[in-house]
Amino acid sequence: MEVKEVEATRILNPTSIDLGEYVINPYKGCAFACLYCYARFSKAISRDERKWGEYLDARVNAPRLLEKELKIKKPTRVLLGSTTDCFQEEELKRGLTKEILEILNSHGVYYSILTRSPFIISYLDILKKGYCETIYFTVNNYDLKLKSILEPKSPSFEAREKVVTCLLDNDIPVIPSFSPVFPFISKVSGIFEKFEKARAVNFEGLNFNLGNIAEIVTKIEPLYPKEAGIYKRMIEDKKFYDDVWYETRRVIMREGIKNKKRCDVYIHELYGYFGNKYRT
Numbered sequence: 001m002e003v004k005e006v007e008a009t010r011i012l013n014p015t016s017i018d019l020g021e022y023v024i025n026p027y028k029g030c031a032f033a034c035l036y037c038y039a040r041f042s043k044a045i046s047r048d049e050r051k052w053g054e055y056l057d058a059r060v061n062a063p064r065l066l067e068k069e070l071k072i073k074k075p076t077r078v079l080l081g082s083t084t085d086c087f088q089e090e091e092l093k094r095g096l097t098k099e100i101l102e103i104l105n106s107h108g109v110y111y112s113i114l115t116r117s118p119f120i121i122s123y124l125d126i127l128k129k130g131y132c133e134t135i136y137f138t139v140n141n142y143d144l145k146l147k148s149i150l151e152p153k154s155p156s157f158e159a160r161e162k163v164v165t166c167l168l169d170n171d172i173p174v175i176p177s178f179s180p181v182f183p184f185i186s187k188v189s190g191i192f193e194k195f196e197k198a199r200a201v202n203f204e205g206l207n208f209n210l211g212n213i214a215e216i217v218t219k220i221e222p223l224y225p226k227e228a229g230i231y232k233r234m235i236e237d238k239k240f241y242d243d244v245w246y247e248t249r250r251v252i253m254r255e256g257i258k259n260k261k262r263c264d265v266y267i268h269e270l271y272g273y274f275g276n277k278y279r280t
Contacts, residue, residue: 001031001054001055001056002050002054002055002056003055003056003057003058003090004055004056004057004058005057005058005060006028006057006058006059006060007059007060007061008059008061008062008065010065010069011024011026011059011062011065011066011069012024012065012066012069012070012073012075012078013025015079015082017079017082019077019079019112019133019134020075020077020078020079020111020112021073021075021076021077021078022073022075022078022079023078023079023080023081023082024062024066024078024079024080024081024086024100025059025080025081025082025083025084025086026058026059026062026080026084026086026091026096026097026100027056027057027058027059027084027085027086027088027090027091027096028044028045028048028056028057028059028083028084029045029048029050029052029053029055029056029057029084030052030053030056030083030084030085030088031053031056031085031088031089031090031153032053032085032088032116032117032151032153032154032155033052033053033054033151033152033153033154034053034150034151034154035149035150035151035212035215035216035219036150036151036180036206036207036210036216037052038207038210039082039083039084040052040212041210041211042083044083045083053153056088056090058090058094058096059096060094060096062096062099062100063096063099063100063103066100066103066104067103070103070107070109075109076109076110077109077110077111077112077133078104078109078110078111078112079111079112079113079114080097080100080101080111080112080113080114081113081114081115082114085114085115085116085117086100086113086115086117087115087117087119087120087122087123088117088119089119091119092119092122097123098123098126101123101126101127102126104131105126105129105131108131109131110131110132110133111131111132111133112132112133112134112135112136113132113134113135113136114136114138115135115136115137115138116137116138116139116154116155116160117155118155118159118160118162118163120135120137120163120167121163121166121167124166124167124170124172127167127172128170128171128172132172132173133173134173134174134175135167135172135173135174135175136174136175136177136202137160137163137164137167137174137175137176137177138160138177138178138179139157139160139161139164139176139177139178140157140178140179140180140186141157141178141186141187141191142182142185142186142187145223146182146185146220146223146224149219149220149223150216150219150220161194164176164195164198165194165195165197168195168197168198169197173199174198175198175199175200175201175202176194176195176198176201176202177201177202177203177204178191178201178202178203178204179202179203179204180204180205180206180207181203181204181205181206181248181252181265182206182220182227183205183206183227183230183231183234183244183245183247183248184224184226184227184230184248185220185224185227188251188252188255189255191255192255192256192258192259192261192263193259198261199262200261200262200263200264201256201261201262201263202263202264202265202266203252203263203264203265203266204265204266205245205248205265205266205267205268207268208231208234208235208241208268208270209268209270209271209272213235214235217231217232217235230244234270235270238270238271241270242270245267248265248267249265249267252265253265
């Protein structure tokens with residue numbers, strides 16, 4: 001893993017994601033190296049010749065820039081972690097995200113967070129200051145063999161679930177987000193019972209518009225040949241694609257109703273654009 005220090009030119013960047021006026025990414029790159037991550041296809045990342053998951057640039061001047069930019073841009077809400085995870089292991093050494101959270105708290109700026117890292121629990125006292133609106137915490141529950149293919153370097157599902165439960169027990173607003181959902185592979189039964197205190201559970205279907213969707217399907221095929229065949233047909237047949245996701249959504253919603261838990265299911269339109277919509 002190549003880690004280097006860099007200087008950013010700005011840290012509050014406009015975002016189309018409806019969780020803030022600006023987004024903050026204290027790092028470029030991500031050690032978790034998830035094969036299905038949409039960030040690897042962003043403009044800044046796609047221009048980088050280094051392999052995704054094998055580098056991390058720490059924007060060491062991020063806290064200093066934030067102090068300056070808050071006075072000029074005066075945001076009321078921001079998002080942390082759209083193209084990186086702000087709570088990777090390197091963060092425990094550097095504390096860039098910690099400083100950023102403390103600055104946002106001191107300026108009274110509300111924030112939402114996208115993460116899958118259990119290390120976020122290290123900052124529990126900071127998160128309890130009242131300015132954290134929602135943490136969208138990515139969890140999942142497919143088998144470990146598939147995890148070793150899709151996200152071998154990411155934290156274990158068990159560790160994530162424990163931290164989500166701990167955050168909820170401390171009254172931190174967390175929405176467990178199952179992403180991506182793989183039709184006929186991802187398990188729905190038992191999901192809602194794990195997070196009784198969560199006000200909602202979100203689901204996001206696998207994005208078949210990803211530039212490496214063929215690679216993903218190929219890597220799944222040895223473990224799930226039947227399902228991989230279905231996915232190949234979904235790529236080519238929009239009606240079949242819509243039918244599969246309709247049934248998948250129906251099963252998820254039925255489980256949510258049975259457990260009296262609000263759930264939101266986001267399915268990407270085939271050949272469409274990800275609208276970046278999150279319900280709070």
